[in-house]
Amino acid sequence: MKIISSYSIKGGVGKTALAANLAFALRDAGHRTLLIDLDPQGAVAFYFRVGSAEKFRMRDAQSMAEGLRSNIRESDFPGLDIIPSNLGYRHFDILLDGMAKRRKQLRKVLEEFKPHYDVILMDCPPNITLLSENVFRASDVILVPVVPTVLSQRTFEQLTGFFRDEDLPGGILHPFFSMVQKRNKMHKEIMAELTELHPGFLKTTIPFSVEVEKMGARRMPLLAYSHASDAAQAYRALCSEILIQLSQL
Ligand SMILES: Nc1ncnc2c1ncn2[C@@H]1O[C@H](COP(=O)(O)OP(=O)(O)OP(=O)(O)O)[C@@H](O)[C@H]1O
Ligand SMILES: [Mg+2]
Numbered sequence: 001m002k003i004i005s006s007y008s009i010k011g012g013v014g015k016t017a018l019a020a021n022l023a024f025a026l027r028d029a030g031h032r033t034l035l036i037d038l039d040p041q042g043a044v045a046f047y048f049r050v051g052s053a054e055k056f057r058m059r060d061a062q063s064m065a066e067g068l069r070s071n072i073r074e075s076d077f078p079g080l081d082i083i084p085s086n087l088g089y090r091h092f093d094i095l096l097d098g099m100a101k102r103r104k105q106l107r108k109v110l111e112e113f114k115p116h117y118d119v120i121l122m123d124c125p126p127n128i129t130l131l132s133e134n135v136f137r138a139s140d141v142i143l144v145p146v147v148p149t150v151l152s153q154r155t156f157e158q159l160t161g162f163f164r165d166e167d168l169p170g171g172i173l174h175p176f177f178s179m180v181q182k183r184n185k186m187h188k189e190i191m192a193e194l195t196e197l198h199p200g201f202l203k204t205t206i207p208f209s210v211e212v213e214k215m216g217a218r219r220m221p222l223l224a225y226s227h228a229s230d231a232a233q234a235y236r237a238l239c240s241e242i243l244i245q246l247s248q249l
Pocket of ligand 1: 010013017039124125180206
């Protein structure tokens with residue numbers, strides 16, 4: 001089983017759009033997939049038309065695992081299960097803070113799901129907290145959407161700096177360009193600069209597309225209603241690129 005996270009310090013960059021479509025694409029490729037929403041905003045449940053998670057008490061890794069397990073929902077797409085979030089997740093950091101080995105609890109919790117899934121994909125909230133540190137230590141691959149703007153570039157550099165300072169393995173960070181506008185000169189310049197500075201950027205870029213924005217109205221992943229659009233093809237290409245990375249681990 002491999003663990004992938006969709007993560008960025010910055011909000012609104014396409015983390016959830018990626019998580020929903022990558023989960024769909026992974027399951028299409030025959031991988032038993034569990035999509036876990038760690039963000040109290042609960043957008044994953046909304047997109048997949050499942051209810052939010054029941055509240056559960058989190059005292060330690062075991063009760064956290066039990067609570068998550070009791071909230072597994074089948075999606076409309078066989079082979080893809082979902083653990084939605086709930087507003088109680090806003091206390092995640094406080095709960096983790098009270099536990100021993102507080103940066104490694106999530107990794108321990110996810111062990112529980114190993115026999116049942118080929119891939120676990122986590123949609124993360126935008127910030128850098130104790131929960132994020134748990135995500136960093138639990139993930140085999142962290143996908144980081146970077147919109148080619150100065151502020152997005154800055155938060156990506158904060159993240160690589162944090163990994164350096166904390167001696168975390170920077171190789172697990174896989175940034176990619178998100179919401180790219182082909183004709184935007186500034187996008188082109190920032191993409192050229194960043195790929196030179198960070199050769200680890202994925203080759204696939206996700207274009208800015210109104211088709212993606214329609215996910216909110218259609219309430220399903222783009223790949224389920226717009227198979228041939230540029231953005232759908234880009235999500236599938238990104239999935240193939242990630243599967244190659246995973247096969248090399
Ligand atoms: N490639 C894209 N083209 C156009 N719109 C997009 C694209 N990706 C995401 N969006 C839209 O941008 C908004 C933010 O996207 P999304 O929710 O995926 O970002 P996020 O990083 O998960 O945000 P948050 O930090 O709030 O969790 C949504 O309305 C979504 O429909
Ligand atoms: Mg999100």
